[in-house]
Amino acid sequence: MTQQGVRWTADQVLALAPDAASRKAGSKLGAAGPWSEAGSSDEGTVWGLCKGSGSKPYQTVIDIADAAGPAYKCSCPSRKFPCKHALGLLLLWAGGEGAVPPGPAPDWAEQWIEGRRQRGQEKAAAGAAGSAAGSGDPEAARRRAERRAVRITAGATELEQRLADLLRGGLAGAEQAGYGMWEETAARMVDAQAPGLAARVRELGSIPSSGPGWPVRLLEECALIHLLDQGWLRRERLPDGLASTVRSRIGLPASADGPAIRDRWLVLAQYDTADARLTTRRIWLHGTDSGRTALLLSYGAAGRAPELALPVGLELEAEVSPYPGTGQLRAALGERFAPPAPSAARPPGVTTEEAAARYGEALRDDPWLDSVPVTLDRVVPAPDGDSWQLADAEGDSALPLTAAARSRPGLWRLVALSGGAPVKVFGECGHRGFTPLTAWPEGAGEAVRLC
Numbered sequence: 001m002t003q004q005g006v007r008w009t010a011d012q013v014l015a016l017a018p019d020a021a022s023r024k025a026g027s028k029l030g031a032a033g034p035w036s037e038a039g040s041s042d043e044g045t046v047w048g049l050c051k052g053s054g055s056k057p058y059q060t061v062i063d064i065a066d067a068a069g070p071a072y073k074c075s076c077p078s079r080k081f082p083c084k085h086a087l088g089l090l091l092l093w094a095g096g097e098g099a100v101p102p103g104p105a106p107d108w109a110e111q112w113i114e115g116r117r118q119r120g121q122e123k124a125a126a127g128a129a130g131s132a133a134g135s136g137d138p139e140a141a142r143r144r145a146e147r148r149a150v151r152i153t154a155g156a157t158e159l160e161q162r163l164a165d166l167l168r169g170g171l172a173g174a175e176q177a178g179y180g181m182w183e184e185t186a187a188r189m190v191d192a193q194a195p196g197l198a199a200r201v202r203e204l205g206s207i208p209s210s211g212p213g214w215p216v217r218l219l220e221e222c223a224l225i226h227l228l229d230q231g232w233l234r235r236e237r238l239p240d241g242l243a244s245t246v247r248s249r250i251g252l253p254a255s256a257d258g259p260a261i262r263d264r265w266l267v268l269a270q271y272d273t274a275d276a277r278l279t280t281r282r283i284w285l286h287g288t289d290s291g292r293t294a295l296l297l298s299y300g301a302a303g304r305a306p307e308l309a310l311p312v313g314l315e316l317e318a319e320v321s322p323y324p325g326t327g328q329l330r331a332a333l334g335e336r337f338a339p340p341a342p343s344a345a346r347p348p349g350v351t352t353e354e355a356a357a358r359y360g361e362a363l364r365d366d367p368w369l370d371s372v373p374v375t376l377d378r379v380v381p382a383p384d385g386d387s388w389q390l391a392d393a394e395g396d397s398a399l400p401l402t403a404a405a406r407s408r409p410g411l412w413r414l415v416a417l418s419g420g421a422p423v424k425v426f427g428e429c430g431h432r433g434f435t436p437l438t439a440w441p442e443g444a445g446e447a448v449r450l451c
Contacts, residue, residue, distance in 0.1 A: 008342070012311035013090040015270060015449050016070065018080050022087060029088025032099045038092060039103040044339050046093045046100055047109040050085045052076065060085045061109040063116060064093075065339040070309055073112045081305045148193050152250060155192025156229040159185065159201070163222055163229075171215045179205035196251030200225050224368055241326030242365070248325050249368050256332035258322035263287035265294070265318055266345050267310045268373070268426045269437035271451040281306040284373055284426070284437070285320065285331075286347040293347075293373050294320050294331040308333070312438055313447035315343035327365030329373065346424060346440055349377025352392050352399045355429045371430030378422035378442075381415050390434060393422040402433040410450030414439050417448050 010030070017023040029035075029050060036057065038048030044065025049057035062082075063071040072086040082090075093100040105113060162185055166174060174181070182205035189198035200221070207218045231238065231246040238246065248254060268284040283296040298308035310316070319334035350358070355374040362372045379390040382398070388406055391398035405411060405427075417423055417439055427436040427450075437451045 007096070008090070008094045008311055008314065008340075009446060010091055010094055011446065011449060012313055013087060013094050015312045016082055016090070016309045017087055018082070018272075018305040022080055022082075022084055025084035026087025026091065029084055030091025030095070032092065035089070035092060035099070037106065038089070038100045039105065040093060040100045041102065041105060045105065045109070045113055046089060047105060048089050048092070048100070050088065058085050059108050060089050061105075061112050062086055062089060063113070064090075071116065071307070079304065081300075081307070082309075148252075151192045152194045152232060152252075155189050155194050155197065156232050158188060158192075159197060160226065160229050163226055166222065171218055174204070174218060175208040175214075181205075194250050196249050197225070197228065198251075200228070227367055239326070241324075244324040245326050245328060245366050248323070248328065249366075254323055254325075256321040256323050256330075258324070258331075260319040260321045260334050261287065261290060261292065261294075261331075262317070262319045262337075263290045263292070264315050264343075264345070265320065266315050266343055266347065267312050267340070268293075268347065268375075269449070269451065270310060270312055271437065272305065279305060281308060283308065283310055286345075288315065288343075288345045291348075293329055294322070295329045295373070296320075296333055297330060311340060312449045313342070314340035315345060316340045325366070327362055327369070344444075347375040347426060349375040349424050351395060352376060352379065352390065352397045352434075353395070355399060355434070359429050359431075369430070370432075371428035371435070373426070374429040374434075375424060375426045376434075377424055379425055380420065380422055381411070381418050390425060390436070399429065399434040402430075402435045405433070405435045408451065410436065413448060414450055417441055 014023045014026065017026060032038075034051045035048045036051070038046070040046040045061060045063050047059075047061040050060055051057050059073075059075040061073050070082070070090070072082045074083050074085045076083055076085055078084070089100075182201055186198040186201040189195070189201055204218065204221055204225075207214050207221060210217065228246065228249055231242070232250055235243045235246055244254070264287070265285040266288055268286050270281065270283045272279055272281050274280070279300040281298045281300070283298075285294040285296065286292075287294070296308065296310075298306035300306040316336055317338045318336040320331040321334055322328070323330045323332070355376060358374060359369075359372045362369055376390060376399070378393040380393055382389055382391050384398075384400065388401045388411060389398040390401065401411070414423070414425070414436055422442055424440045424442075425436045426438045427434055435451075437449075439448045439450055440446075441448075
């Protein structure tokens with residue numbers, strides 16, 4: 001199949017936008033008016049000149065078939081990724097071949113395309129050389145790992161003492177101490193090279209101001225941190241899978257060393273979370289042949305979107321390799337064998353009761369798990385007092401929506417899509433409730449992104 005035979009929908013293109021402002025601005029550039037010399041190739045690249053406020057048009061070129069998701073280049077000064085011009089060009093391309101006809105690339109686009117190919121070859125060669133060099137000094141790697149383990153053990157021991165002091169003095173002391181106490185403790189965990197512990201400690205600081213019932217929530221979170229500390233301090237006694245999960249939760253890096261799984265992967269959802277340091281992108285995949293669910297994580301520096309982007313609702317034939325750890329769904333995207341293409345596939349669904357049971361079962365393998373990916377079949381969004389829930393169309397059970405889901409525009413898209421009729425919904429189910437990410441109407445219909 002050539003790239004010219006694959007067309008995305010406008011929703012799939014706009015799902016790549018880094019924010020709402022980019023979606024709005026890109027939509028205005030999705031018509032032929034501002035574009036000239038637009039074209040495309042069978043290899044999966046599109047290009048065009050977009051008229052801007054200056055005397056020279058912006059040069060925009062996109063590699064749609066890139067193995068890590070679409071890659072973009074635009075001469076505009078925007079720091080957003082992709083910029084509004086790239087979104088507009090993709091929308092123009094998605095509308096059909098007439099506006100972006102096949103043909104030879106102009107020199108400025110061809111230079112970028114060739115440069116990407118050359119850098120890809122150099123990166124592959126450097127990776128192979130780095131692997132060979134790294135494997136040549138395993139003793140040095142072992143010594144580094146031992147030194148870090150000693151630091152983490154010291155940090156975990158100190159954290160255990162601080163938790164014991166908190167409980168001995170009473171939880172009311174946490175409210176009086178304020179956030180500074182936890183920030184200082186988190187900094188100590190960073191010094192101990194345990195970023196996972198540091199992140200969990202920082203979250204403790206916000207609990208005393210989180211409303212009624214905060215002492216119970218604080219005690220629960222302290223118990224989970226204590227459990228993680230003890231898991232690290234007794235890691236030699238744990239089964240291999242659980243020990244890998246503990247190392248991952250502590251924040252130790254790991255490689256995707258599981259056997260590669262080749263499948264036709266349906267892109268279920270994509271969304272970003274950001275803090276002052278980092279933007280994290282989560283992409284959920286469903287293997288249409290294997291039935292497996294995989295999570296791809298990618299990162300961008302603060303203020304910049306990660307490079308990996310896959311439009312929701314498309315399907316790609318590719319290999320993914322799982323990371324170690326019992327119950328872990330994270331995987332690394334490997335070789336891709338075809339560009340993303342529209343698909344009528346949908347993941348199989350379960351009832352709300354089965355979804356809650358699935359989360360409970362997952363906690364046995366990973367007690368620190370906030371949620372699990374679940375597809376709910378034939379559910380109806382319904383108000384529940386001041387809140388909302390997803391109720392089984394043929395049963396008397398329901399799952400409450402999380403507070404975050406209730407505050408997002410996606411809730412109203414879900415309600416409008418349903419119109420009181422059952423829908424299929426993919427999302428994350430955990431102890432705080434259910435967060436819908438993507439929905440499909442009954443019968444035929446495209447995926448609707450909710451996040």
